[in-house]
Amino acid sequence: MVNCKRSSKEEVQAELTAFREAREREYANRNYPKPCPFCGKRAEVVKAVGPGVDAWHGYCGACWSFGPLFADKGDATEAWNRRVT
Numbered sequence: 001m002v003n004c005k006r007s008s009k010e011e012v013q014a015e016l017t018a019f020r021e022a023r024e025r026e027y028a029n030r031n032y033p034k035p036c037p038f039c040g041k042r043a044e045v046v047k048a049v050g051p052g053v054d055a056w057h058g059y060c061g062a063c064w065s066f067g068p069l070f071a072d073k074g075d076a077t078e079a080w081n082r083r084v085t
């Protein structure tokens with residue numbers, strides 16, 4: 001019974017670690033755009049400018065590729081990163 005308890009405690013620790021890593025991955029995925037899928041240069045998520053436009057999108061300044069538009073910056077970053085992988 002003692003061994004059983006100990007192993008279940010380790011399992012809980014492993015689950016907590018996996019949960020924390022998944023959360024950190026998701027955070028990075030929503031906040032840091034991956035390099036451009038076309039030219040490999042550093043990409044950024046910028047606010048679209050134009051009449052009546054209020055949205056964010058991934059953008060590569062080296063090859064002028066654009067990601068899909070989203071009202072939320074995190075969503076735009078995530079969409080850009082999804083395209084990369």
Ligand SMILES: [Zn+2]
Binds near residue numbers: 039
């Ligand atoms: Zn590019």
